[in-house]
Amino acid sequence: MSRKNREAYPLTAAQRLLVYAWERCPKPQLLNIGTSIAVGGDVIAFDALKHALHTAYGRCECLRLRFRKNEDGTITQYLDPDDIGEIEFCELSHWRPEHAKRELEMRTEKPFDLYDSRQNQIVMISMPDGFKGFYFKVNHLVMDSSSIIAFIIDVVQIYCSMRYDYQFPKPTASYLETLREDLAYEANSLQFQKDQAFWKDFICRSEPIFTGITGPDRLLQAREETGNPNYRAGHIVGKSLEACHDELHLEKAPTARLLNFCLSARIPMVCLLLLGIRTFLSKMNGNQEDISIKSAISRRGSVQKKKSGGTRIHSFPCRTIIPPETTFMEALHIIQRSQFEIFRHADYDPVTVMRMASEQYHLRPGDSYESLTLTYQPMTMRGAKNASALDGIPYKTDWYSNGVAAQALYLTVMHNSIDEGMDFYYEYQPDYVTFKDLEYMYYYLCKIMFMGIENPEITIGEILRTV
Structure with missing residues (x-):
């Protein structure tokens, strides 16, 4: 043929x-x-x-x-x-x-x-x-x-x-x-119509605000360039698309503490990571309560979708407004509800969602409310049935840079199959952030998460005052 x-x-x-x-x-x-x-x-x-x-x-x-x-x-x-x-x-x-x-x-x-x-x-x-x-x-x-x-x-x-x-x-x-299932959904199915209505409402609720990992500099720069003191987005496209890749590693014992907390509290690990990141962003931006992070969603909820290959990741803004008197556990539940809400409507076209926000709030090309994207990948080789033949035998996996960073900062958190710790893979544009910035972020991300799991009733305000 x-x-x-x-x-x-x-x-x-x-x-x-x-x-x-x-x-x-x-x-x-x-x-x-x-x-x-x-x-x-x-x-x-x-x-x-x-x-x-x-x-x-x-x-x-x-x-x-x-x-x-x-x-x-x-x-x-x-x-x-x-x-x-x-x-x-x-x-x-x-x-x-x-x-x-x-x-x-x-x-x-x-x-x-x-x-x-x-x-x-x-x-x-x-x-x-x-x-x-x-x-x-x-x-x-x-x-x-x-x-x-x-x-x-x-x-x-x-x-x-x-x-x-x-x-x-x-x-x-x-x-x-x-x-074929995906294309049938997009052909104006009933679920497509429900998702479209949700995202239109989501975008129109109120305008988010940009919070950078190094502070509000890019927001202030955008306000100066537009002449609009109320402009709420920041420019996240670097002058160069050159890619840098760096990895930071959390060892087995502290990783186990995080996992055990999530298991006992019935909280997904991605929610704990999102809370740690958003609290760090709040710290860096004058204790801002309104934080948006782009969250990548794998959309593999069924066995069919887990085993069919292809590319299914959609990225959507995870926006939460968390006052300082909110406890760490309450904040986790707020993020969990936000994530579940997004999951229910995650089949919708993310490019259309970006276009909706840009048109609604008159954003310049390259401007965004989110300073980074997070992906959490829980699957490891150790979890593979039949891979137990490799138990006790050293092996390693590596990911290689293609030399280009399409996004200013993309963080992938994966479980390490060798020592059962967690790897934090940073792909970034070096004129947007530096490795020193990322080390600083990683240090406070871990500090915030461990402070919270050790005392879930501590308030976000207390954490911000301490860190």
């Missing part, structure tokens, strides 16, 4: 959000995601790994996605049934570690040809420290972090079933089935 005759589908809202950023970025590698998993010792046999990779590739429908530019300028997507997945090999064991890392970063920086071509690259790797595994690069239009981790887990489970007689993993889900 020719490419033109293959059934094509429109892009989803999540994909349109990415295209919205990609079309405004002069660097085409913006949507590249690069990661790797490597195992120590003599565990990895490359012939078996190659077979596991081919098997997992064949089970992952979205990896065969292709994109087409139509005569009217629209982009559609279709599956290439002939794509069986090409597996490469790269010998890096004799390289210096920093050179091996740079090699994988350079691969991540190389853009895909977007139209009518494969949107992933899989390379088996032998690293300088003796670890062996594979590097995986994929277009963000095809996968997000949740589906990337699910694919890696599937490879590990298949490998363990081949080498260690573990049970073969259950089938994955169809990407096309989930895609």
